[in-house]
Amino acid sequence: MSGKFDAVPVESDTVIIVSLEVKLDEYDLLYQKWYWENIYAESFIFSTADVAIMSDEELETFARSSPMIKLESSVTSTRGEQFTFINFNFVNSEDE
16 A cells, blocks of 8 residues: 555554554555553554544444454544544453
């Protein structure tokens, strides 16, 4: 893709396990699997400009159209100036 995700921020105490640029329908996104404070989870990271026309509810419904998100998974979303994060498939490593 175009390098549009080169500036995605990562917290210093977060370990990125996998990071891939992919598409969901016509939208470019960065898929990440990560670990932070005993939590494993996954994220779809969109350019905020690309998804600006969608409400938070519409964006969550769209993200859930991907088979990557487990049906029972909770989903959180955070919109920033450059990037919008959809986080899902949370697993607490202490519960396993």
